Amino acid sequence: xxxxxxxxxxxxxxxxxxxxxxxxxxxxxxxxxxxxxxxxxxxxxxxxxxxxxxxxxxxxxxxxxxxxxxxxxxxxxxxxxxxxxxxxxxxxxxxxxxxxxxxxxxxxxxxxxxxxxxxxxxxxxxxxxxxxxxxxxxxxxxxxxxxxxxxxxxxxxxxxxxxxxxxxxxxxxxxxxxxxxxxxxxxxxxxxxxxxxxxxxxxx
Numbered sequence: 560x561x562x563x564x565x566x567x568x569x570x571x572x573x574x575x576x577x578x579x580x581x582x583x584x585x586x587x588x589x590x591x592x593x594x595x596x597x598x599x600x601x602x603x604x605x606x607x608x609x610x611x612x613x614x615x616x617x618x619x620x621x622x623x624x625x626x627x628x629x630x631x632x633x634x635x636x637x638x639x640x641x642x643x644x645x646x647x648x649x650x651x652x653x654x655x656x657x658x659x660x661x662x663x664x665x666x667x668x669x670x671x672x673x674x675x676x677x678x679x680x681x682x683x684x685x686x687x688x689x690x691x692x693x694x695x696x697x698x699x700x701x702x703x704x705x706x707x708x709x710x711x712x713x714x715x716x717x718x719x720x721x722x723x724x725x726x727x728x729x730x731x732x733x734x735x736x737x738x739x740x741x742x743x744x745x746x747x748x749x750x751x752x753x754x755x756x757x758x759x760x761x762x763x
Contacts, residue, residue: 580640580705588700592713593633595696599689600626606682615679615730618653619686622723625650629716636709647712650719652726659732662740680736687727694720 603623610616628645635643671677697713697720704710731737741747 585700585704585706585709588696588703589633589637589709589713592693592696592700593630593637595689595692596626596630596633599686599693600630602685602689606677606685609674609677610679610682612679612734615683618726618730619682621653622686622690625719625723629719633709633712633716636706636712640706640708642708643712647715648719650722652722652729654726654729654733656729658729658739659735660739660741662738663735665735665738680731680734683727683731683734683736687724687731690720690724690727694724 600623603619607616607619610619625648628648632643632645632647635645671681694717697717701710701713701717704713728737732739742750
């Protein structure tokens with residue numbers, strides 16, 4: 560009986576209300592989320608001219624195209640409160656999931672002192688920072704919204720932000736901008752074995 564009631568409550572929570580509106584709190588969150596998205600897109604205009612690696616430039620252009628469509632989808636949904644004409648897309652990253660482990664000697668990193676020192680390592684870091692901010696802001700925005708369509712647009716966009724950020728991470732890792740150390744084998748084993756599954760059945 561409780562399961563049926565929970566199912567009914569869930570169905571009701573995903574149905575369109577008779578009147579579409581927005582709460583004041585979510586307006587502030589949405590404004591911040593859209594502004595952050597715009598900020599990342601506008602920053603890429605500055606970064607793109609300094610990129611040396613064609614692979615990174617292609618990735619940035621692909622991200623920019625995807626994020627532009629996402630921006631239009633969000634703005635349309637915000638204005639209408641209804642299903643957007645172009646629904647949330649799914650971002651497909653180009654890189655494989657291969658991660659290079661271990662540390663290689665490298666020069667200590669220092670802040671750039673002039674624009675001429677801005678390189679692909681810097682730019683990939685800027686890209687990562689913007690995507691991490693968007694992923695976090697979109698998540699917080701989706702948690703407390705009155706409009707179910709706009710909430711779903713933000714919620715469905717978080718995995719895309721994650722995918723784009725992970726693609727940047729893989730690029731950084733491949734180029735030794737983001738090195739990935741590991742623990743000693745015994746320490747790794749101890750961490751893997753530090754939790755055990757619950758025995759028996761879970762309560763209903």
